[in-house]
Amino acid sequence: MFTALNAANAYSNARSAIAPDRDAAPGVVQKIGSAAEEFSRQMQQVDISATEAMTGTGDTHQLVQTIAEAQLAMETVVAVRNKVVEAYQEILRMPV
Template sequence: MSVLRAMDASNAYSQALGKGASAVSGGNGMSAREALSGGNGFGDMLKSVVTDVSQVTKVSEKAAVAGLNRQMDLTDVVSAVSNAEMVLDTVVAVRDKVIQAYQEIVRMPI
C-alpha cells in the first residue's frame, strides 16, 4: 500500500509541477538559471500546490459531511478522506525536506 501511495504522491506532485511524470523521474536537464528565467518560478509552483491542497481538503470535508447526512456512499467518503491524507502527507514530507536542506546550507562553512 505504501508503494501505491508513493506513486500517487509522485504523480500528484508532477502534475502540480505541470511537467508530467517524466520530469519527476528523470529531470528535464535544465540548469537552475534556465529554470528561473522561465515564466513559472518556484513561488508560482508553491502557490499552485497550496491551492490544490486547499481544494482537496475542501472536497474531503464536503464528502465527510455528505457521508454523515447519508447522501454519499461510505467507500467514497473514505476514498476522499484518504486522498486528502495522502496529499497532506506529501506536503509535509516536502516541507520537511526543504527545512532539512536549509539547515544543511546554514551549517556549511564559509
C-alpha cells in the same frame, strides 16, 4: 583589508542571493502556488464528503476514497516540508 566601499560592493553582489527576484523564476513560484491551491481544494473536498456522509446524503465509498487521497496529499506535503527544513538546516551549518 576591508573598507566601507568593499563592504558595500560585497553586500550589493550578495543581495540577489538574500532576496531573489521573483521575476527570475515565475514558473517555480506559480507551480508552488498552484500546488498549495490544489492541496487546499483536496482538504475542502474531504470536509464536504465527511459532512455528506454524516448527514446521510453522501456515499461512504466516496468518503473513504476522498480520505485516502487526502492522506496521500498530506504525506506528500509533509515530505516536501521536511526536505525544505533539512535544506535550511544545511544552509545554517555552512561556514561563513
